[in-house]
Each structure stands twice: as C-alpha cells, then as structure tokens.
Amino acid sequence: MEDALRHIYRLAETGDGWVSNTAVATQLDVTRATVSSTFDALATRGLVEREAYRPVRLTEAGETAALDVVRRHRLVETLLVEMFDYAMSEVDVEADRLEHHLSDRLCREIERALGMPSADPHGDPIPDAALDVEHGDLIPLFDVDEAAVVEVVRILLRDDETLDELVSVGIEPSAVLTLTERTPLGTVVVTVSGTDQQTTLPEAVASAILVESGGG
Known part of the structure; x- marks a missing residue:
C-alpha cells in the first residue's frame, strides 16, 4: 500500500489529482486487479x-x-547518488526496497549528512520533516519557445535506458539547454550549454523534462 500511495502521489503531482488504476499498475508492474484490491484497502482506511x-x-x-x-x-x-555513486537510473528500484525501513530519526540524520537537500537526483522535491514540499513554477521542455535558454530542474522519466542516454549527453537537473530547433517530425533539438553537441528529443521525452526559464 505504501508503494501505491507513493505512485498515486507522484502521478497526481503532474496531473489533475486523479489517478487511474492502469497508471498505477504500470508503475508497479502488477495487474489492474491487484491495484483495484489495493485501492479498495486504501479507501477503507480513508486514504x-x-x-x-x-x-x-x-x-x-x-x-x-x-x-x-x-x-x-x-x-x-x-543518499545513494551522493554517498555511493549510484547513477540516476539505478536509484529508484534500490530506494523502493529501502524506503519502508527508515525511521524518522534516520531520515533526519540523512538530511543532515547530505546538507539538507531540497531535491533528489531526478529533481523531485523532497518533503521536509514536517512533510511540507515546495513545487517550483516549471514547464515541460517541449513547450518552450525556439531559441529559449532554460535550466533543467526535474526529470519525470523512470525508464533506465532513457535516463542513461540523457545523462550521457549532459541532460540532467541543473543543466542549461537552448532549444535550437523544432522539427517537422514533432521532435525538438537542444544544445547543452558549454558544448557544441546537439540532441534530438521526441515529444514524450521532452515533455517529461521540466525546466525553468532564464538558465545560464
């Protein structure tokens, strides 16, 4: 049920608040019948x-x-990225195993050890000890104007291969990008600040990269 709650919250963050059975089943890699049972249990508990x-x-x-x-x-x-050199693509599954066993005290100690981070390696905001969380005014990369210069703040994707490909070309949180071109095929071409490398991104990927304007 904790896994379902986390995914409902994450899916609702970037939607209208309502989350489908199918969407959660896809995230958890289980059947819709399993999710339906979980939804019933969560509803019984008033969650x-x-x-x-x-x-x-x-x-x-x-x-x-x-x-x-x-x-x-x-x-x-x-913690896995900062202390143990995990790649961004590796942390989600590992954290899913460990998240259920952390006490409030250990969470506070991890925060202190890491310098009170406000976001995780994907750029997702970390709720504080009071469970308050700040959301910036972000827009999908796909929606920015041609020639706009933006800073990557958050990457919603969890596909390991795609995450690795993005990192390999320098597209990760804090990277500054210029949207160089929109192609007739519906893709966008971006250039990472400080390099001459151009990368073409399909709409689905560019829409899952959240940015703020004025980067660099």
Whole structure:
C-alpha cells in the first residue's frame, strides 16, 4: 500500500489529482486487479477517494501518508547518488526496497549528512520533516519557445535506458539547454550549454523534462 500511495502521489503531482488504476499498475508492474484490491484497502482506511471503475484521489490523510513515503524514498535516492555513486537510473528500484525501513530519526540524520537537500537526483522535491514540499513554477521542455535558454530542474522519466542516454549527453537537473530547433517530425533539438553537441528529443521525452526559464 505504501508503494501505491507513493505512485498515486507522484502521478497526481503532474496531473489533475486523479489517478487511474492502469497508471498505477504500470508503475508497479502488477495487474489492474491487484491495484483495484489495493485501492479498495486504501479507501477503507480513508486514504483515497474511491468509486468503482473510476480514478482515485488522495484524501488529506492519504496525502500525508504518501508524503511520508515520498520523503523516505527521495532521501534514499539522494543518499545513494551522493554517498555511493549510484547513477540516476539505478536509484529508484534500490530506494523502493529501502524506503519502508527508515525511521524518522534516520531520515533526519540523512538530511543532515547530505546538507539538507531540497531535491533528489531526478529533481523531485523532497518533503521536509514536517512533510511540507515546495513545487517550483516549471514547464515541460517541449513547450518552450525556439531559441529559449532554460535550466533543467526535474526529470519525470523512470525508464533506465532513457535516463542513461540523457545523462550521457549532459541532460540532467541543473543543466542549461537552448532549444535550437523544432522539427517537422514533432521532435525538438537542444544544445547543452558549454558544448557544441546537439540532441534530438521526441515529444514524450521532452515533455517529461521540466525546466525553468532564464538558465545560464
């Protein structure tokens, strides 16, 4: 149920708050029937608003419970990258194993050891000890104007191969990009600041890279 809560929260962050059975099943790599049972259990505990055959939405209690899991997950991801040299593509699965076993005290100690990080390696904001979380005013890379200079803040993708490809060309949180061209095929071409390398990104990938304007 903690895994389901975390994924409902994450999917709701960038949507309208309502999350489908299919979307969570895809994230958890389980059947929709399994997710339906989990949704029923969460609804019984008052953690989601639930109607049969309809998407769910976190209740206030559900959001609090989800943020607690999200905090632990994102702190573990950050710890793995900062202290143990994990790649961004490697941390999600590892953190999924560890997140359920962290106490509040250990979370606070991890924060202190890492210098109170505000975001994990993907750029996802880390809730603080009070479970408050800040969301910046971000837009998808695909939606920025041609010739715009932007800074990558957050990458929503969790496909390991795609993440590795992005990092290999310098596209990761804090990278400054120029949207060089929009092609007739619906892709965008970007240049990473400080290099001459151009990278072509399909719409699905560029839409999952969140940026803020004025980079560099």
